[in-house]
Amino acid sequence: MTQRIDELTTTRIVYPKILYFGTPVVLLTTLNVDGSSNITPMSSAWALGDRIILGLGEGGHGFANIRRLGECVVNVPSPELWQKIEALAPLTGANPVPDHKRGIFRHEKDKFAVSGLTAIRSHQVLPSRIDECPLQIEAKVVDIRLAGERTRFGVIEVEAVTVHAHEAIVLDDSHINTSAWSPLIYNFRHYFGLSKDLGKTFRAEV
Numbered sequence: 001m002t003q004r005i006d007e008l009t010t011t012r013i014v015y016p017k018i019l020y021f022g023t024p025v026v027l028l029t030t031l032n033v034d035g036s037s038n039i040t041p042m043s044s045a046w047a048l049g050d051r052i053i054l055g056l057g058e059g060g061h062g063f064a065n066i067r068r069l070g071e072c073v074v075n076v077p078s079p080e081l082w083q084k085i086e087a088l089a090p091l092t093g094a095n096p097v098p099d100h101k102r103g104i105f106r107h108e109k110d111k112f113a114v115s116g117l118t119a120i121r122s123h124q125v126l127p128s129r130i131d132e133c134p135l136q137i138e139a140k141v142v143d144i145r146l147a148g149e150r151t152r153f154g155v156i157e158v159e160a161v162t163v164h165a166h167e168a169i170v171l172d173d174s175h176i177n178t179s180a181w182s183p184l185i186y187n188f189r190h191y192f193g194l195s196k197d198l199g200k201t202f203r204a205e206v
Helices: 059-070 079-086 109-116
Strands: 021-024 026-031 035-041 045-048 051-057 071-077 135-147 153-164 170-172 183-188 190-192
Touching: 021 035, 021 051, 026 059, 026 079, 035 051, 035 059, 035 079, 035 109, 051 059, 051 071, 051 079, 051 135, 059 153, 071 170, 079 109, 153 183
Parallel strands: none
Antiparallel strands: 021 183, 026 035, 026 071, 045 051, 051 153, 071 135, 135 153, 183 190
């Protein structure tokens, strides 16, 4: 017996140029060859347990740094930082600028100075943390694989080794105060914050 499925809502087939359907913005800090820290704004990151999966373009400076050293800091900004992040968007730490970025991006060595963000020392990795980000996750690379065809990107699995949180968003050593914390969301290349709390999952502890 064939099951009939009625389409109750009108839909259409679409071909989005990008699939950023609402993901958190991350400022990834990695170590340059000269020992300074580079900042890479990115919007492809998700966590499972103590592992975080990051997606970076193969030709990016941040990807080259993380591949070389195997360490990074996953800095998670709040919505009020969006303009500082946008100031970083057209910049690259690569010099010379790669061919595929030429005419769109420009080289900038000191991204902290340009954005007005503050570098602070990490505890277990070499790249700096970003003081203004309410969550700063020091991490070490577990695995890297390449994906894609014409556009190549790295799928990077990292393990969180130390998590720093602003005191204002902490309930206790094991819980973040979700009433006080809101990540910056990248929604089809527009920036958003979270709306009011709609409820919680049955697994929530607080």
